Amino acid sequence: MAKYVLKRVFGSLIAILGAATVVFFMIRISGDPVRLMLPVEASEEQVAALRDSLGYNDPVIVQYGRYLLDLLHGDFGTSLHYNAPALPLILERLPATIELAVMAIAFATVIGLIAGTIAAVRRNGPFDVVSNVFVMFGQSVPVFWLSILLILLFSVTLKIFPTSGADQGIMSMILPAFALSCYPAATITRLMRSSLLDVMSQDYIRTARAKGFSKWRVVIFQAIKNAFIPVITVIGMEFGTLLGGAVVTETIFAWPGIGRLMIQAVNNRDFPLVQACVLVISFIFVLVNFIVDISYSLFDPRIKYR
Amino acid sequence: MKRKIGFNFRRNWRAVVGGVLFITVVLVSLFANLIAPYDPLEINLANVLRAPSFEPAPDGTVHIFGTDQLGRDVLSRIIFGGQTSLTVGICAVALAGIIGVTLGMVAGFYGGWIDALIMRLADIQLAIPSILLAIVMVAVTGKSLVNIVIVLAITGWVQFARVVRGNVLTIKEMEYIDAARCMGVSHFKILFRHIFPNVFFSVIIIATLQMARMILMEASLSFLGMGANISVPTWGNMISEGRNYITSAWWLCTVPGLVIVVVIIGINLLGDWLRDFLDPKLKF
Numbered sequence: 001m002a003k004y005v006l007k008r009v010f011g012s013l014i015a016i017l018g019a020a021t022v023v024f025f026m027i028r029i030s031g032d033p034v035r036l037m038l039p040v041e042a043s044e045e046q047v048a049a050l051r052d053s054l055g056y057n058d059p060v061i062v063q064y065g066r067y068l069l070d071l072l073h074g075d076f077g078t079s080l081h082y083n084a085p086a087l088p089l090i091l092e093r094l095p096a097t098i099e100l101a102v103m104a105i106a107f108a109t110v111i112g113l114i115a116g117t118i119a120a121v122r123r124n125g126p127f128d129v130v131s132n133v134f135v136m137f138g139q140s141v142p143v144f145w146l147s148i149l150l151i152l153l154f155s156v157t158l159k160i161f162p163t164s165g166a167d168q169g170i171m172s173m174i175l176p177a178f179a180l181s182c183y184p185a186a187t188i189t190r191l192m193r194s195s196l197l198d199v200m201s202q203d204y205i206r207t208a209r210a211k212g213f214s215k216w217r218v219v220i221f222q223a224i225k226n227a228f229i230p231v232i233t234v235i236g237m238e239f240g241t242l243l244g245g246a247v248v249t250e251t252i253f254a255w256p257g258i259g260r261l262m263i264q265a266v267n268n269r270d271f272p273l274v275q276a277c278v279l280v281i282s283f284i285f286v287l288v289n290f291i292v293d294i295s296y297s298l299f300d301p302r303i304k305y306r
Numbered sequence: 307m308k309r310k311i312g313f314n315f316r317r318n319w320r321a322v323v324g325g326v327l328f329i330t331v332v333l334v335s336l337f338a339n340l341i342a343p344y345d346p347l348e349i350n351l352a353n354v355l356r357a358p359s360f361e362p363a364p365d366g367t368v369h370i371f372g373t374d375q376l377g378r379d380v381l382s383r384i385i386f387g388g389q390t391s392l393t394v395g396i397c398a399v400a401l402a403g404i405i406g407v408t409l410g411m412v413a414g415f416y417g418g419w420i421d422a423l424i425m426r427l428a429d430i431q432l433a434i435p436s437i438l439l440a441i442v443m444v445a446v447t448g449k450s451l452v453n454i455v456i457v458l459a460i461t462g463w464v465q466f467a468r469v470v471r472g473n474v475l476t477i478k479e480m481e482y483i484d485a486a487r488c489m490g491v492s493h494f495k496i497l498f499r500h501i502f503p504n505v506f507f508s509v510i511i512i513a514t515l516q517m518a519r520m521i522l523m524e525a526s527l528s529f530l531g532m533g534a535n536i537s538v539p540t541w542g543n544m545i546s547e548g549r550n551y552i553t554s555a556w557w558l559c560t561v562p563g564l565v566i567v568v569v570i571i572g573i574n575l576l577g578d579w580l581r582d583f584l585d586p587k588l589k590f
Contacts, residue, residue: 011429018430022439027446036446140570142522144529145545145563152552152559244435248526262438263530266445274442282433 005294012290017068019282023275024067028060037080037269054272076279077272081265086276090258094280096166097250097257100180101242103173107181108188109235113228115185116192120227121219123197131189138186147179147252164254176253180246184238191234196227229300236292243288244281320579327572335388342382343368346539350377355555372557374547380557383539384565390540391569394455395521399513401459402520406466407509411497413467414474421471428464436461440523444532451534454527458520465512473505507584514577518570525566541566 027033034051051057055066070077076087119131154175155163162172199205200223208218247259254260262277264270315322334341344367353363358372358380371380413424443457477483478501486496527533528542536543541562548558 011426014426015429015433018426019433022430022434023442026442029446136571136574137567140518140574141567142525142529142542142545142563142570144526145559145566148545148549148552148559149563152556156553241435244438247437247441248530251530263441266441266532271446274445278434278438278442281435281438285435286433 001297008290008293012286015286016283019286020068020071020279021064023278023282024064027271027275033271037271039269071279076276079265079270079273079276081268081270081273086273087280089273090261090276090280093256093258093261096255097243097246097259100173100177100246100250100255100257101239103177104180104242104246105184105235105239107177108184108238111181111185112188112192112231113224115189116231117196117219117224119189119193120196120200121215128193131193135186135190138182138189141182143179143183144248144252146182147176147249150175150179151252164252166254166256172253176246176249176255179253180242180249184235184242187234187238188231192227192231195230196223199223199227229296232299233292233296236288236295240285240288240292244285318579318583320575321583324572324575324577324579327568328576331388331569331572332392334385335392338385338389342379342385344379344382346378346382346386347537348378353377355551357555358557358561371561372555374544374558375551375555380544380561383544384541384562387539387541387544387562388565388569390451390534390538391521391524391542391566394451394458394524394534395517397455398458398462398520398524399517401455402462402516403466403509403513405459406463407470407502407505409463410467410470411474411501411505414471415478415493415497415501424467425471428467431461431464437523437526440527441530441532444527449532449535451538454524454533458523461523462516462520465516466509469508469512470505473508474501477501477504511577511581511584514573514580518573518577521566521573522570 027036034047034054034056038047038050055063058066074087075085076090078084079086079089082089115131115134119128122128151163154161161175162168164172166172196219200219205218205223208222209215213221244259246255246257247263249255250257250259251263258277258281262274262281265273265277350365350367350373352365353367353369353373354377355375356363356369356373356377358370360368360370362368367379369379369381371384373379374383409424409427413421439461440454440457443460444453447453447457483496483500486500491500524533524540525542525545528540529546531543531546533540533542544562545559548555548560548562551558
């Protein structure tokens with residue numbers, strides 16, 4: 001186990017270093033990054049001044065070395081737009097993104113578990129058909145479109161929830177969280193259904209049924225626990241995706257999280273901040289996946305790592 | 307036991323529904339010029355924000371999906387938008403497939419440090435959420451269809467590479483590969499003549515499922531204003547523009563979104579069916 005954890009730590013570090021490298025070179029593929037950061041009408045003097053202040057006159061390899069050293073010291077660069085260090089700006093918005101992701105994954109897990117379980121137990125019944133349609137829809141609907149429809153229905157027409165922003169506490173969180181939860185809920189429902197069907201065909205379930213326990217009792221007390229194990233990984237992975245991929249939803253609902261900060265930074269041509277955002281999100285993403293991987297053995301002692 | 311030959315609709319309904327939807331969209335996009343009732347770019351300020359209706363407008367034109375804020379026909383824009391979405395989707399999947407399959411085969415076949423290197427690259431790729439990578443790359447390289455295809459392909463090759471590598475690891479241990487080696491067949495020929503046909507089905511399945519993802523990503527990018535030039539109608543930028551009229555003209559947003567949902571459902575159904583039909587053991 002310790003060896004496996006070490007291996008995974010090493011792999012994760014490589015992935016993060018790689019992501020940092022990709023991010024570094026990404027904004028340089030266009031040739032001159034300084035041109036990207038300034039408006040088209042900027043004068044040559046302004047370009048030269050910014051290039052000088054960002055240290056872009058040095059050879060790329062020197063810049064890269066300095067960039068990595070700075071990262072190690074916790075310096076993620078300086079935002080051009082806010083004229084402030086990037087990391088604190090991002091960390092300030094991190095709680096909002098995490099709150100939204102937690103709520104979305106909670107919705108998705110509850111919906112997915114219940115729908116998946118009922119669909120498996122009442123296989124081929126009417127509920128199974130309905131849940132299949134839901135899964136199909138959930139995995140196919142563009143989240144930005146769903147968000148707009150939700151706003152139209154619940155905010156504009158029914159006036160139950162605010163249209164955007166985060167100033168009304170939990171009420172402002174429900175719509176974006178629901179929109180975000182649609183895809184993971186569909187995935188979890190599908191997986192829970194097939195996983196539970198797998199478990200239900202095993203001997204110990206038949207034994208329990210033969211002992212006279214009712215179907216639902218066996219499902220709830222014996223089968224769900226085991227069927228849930230593969231679902232945990234997916235929940236973890238989807239959670240990681242939600243933390244990083246909520247860009248569109250955050251933008252539509254004007255949710256003050258990292259995703260929206262990044263889109264604003266892109267629109268402001270504030271590339272140092274964009275770099276920092278991508279890097280922080282990747283870091284969180286890798287960290288969440290690492291935790292999911294390791295925690296897997298806690299839930300299923302049968303799994304042995306090599 | 308007598309094997310039932312013939313078409314079983316109950317078992318294959320996904321193929322029928324998905325196939326019909328997908329082929330319809332392909333044909334409609336292919337013949338957009340003939341099918342679209344109006345020019346998708348033609349502005350008609352006398353006919354602005356007309357609700358969907360079969361009744362002709364005062365000028366005699368019929369807009370069954372309504373018109374937008376500039377009086378352009380929504381149906382025609384959707385048909386031409388499909389052209390963009392499908393072109394981007396198909397090209398991006400093809401490019402991602404070529405990169406992914408080649409790297410996956412090389413990694414699986416040669417093993418050792420090449421394998422380690424390619425798989426680390428895949429890990430790095432997976433560490434950056436694809437939509438973020440796509441947004442930044444489009445912001446840096448500029449908004450054009452070619453750039454979007456390249457960006458999407460870069461975010462999609464890993465799935466191909468991983469599955470193909472896994473398959474190749476098993477296939478290369480088989481006797482007929484040993485036989486080919488003994489006969490002095492070159493590595494290149496073994497890979498493409500003898501191994502590739504055996505991973506082809508898996509590649510087709512991933513390609514179908516990736517296609518849905520690419521179309522959704524393209525729509526998301528267009529929606530965020532990171533897509534193709536705004537003058538080209540795409541489903542994503544139609545929704546994005548329609549959003550400003552959400553309270554007065556519901557159809558501008560709703561109709562293109564519904565089209566995306568239907569197309570993606572079609573492709574996903576087809577992909578699911580292919581997976582069960584061609585390779586029931588394959589898990590993603």
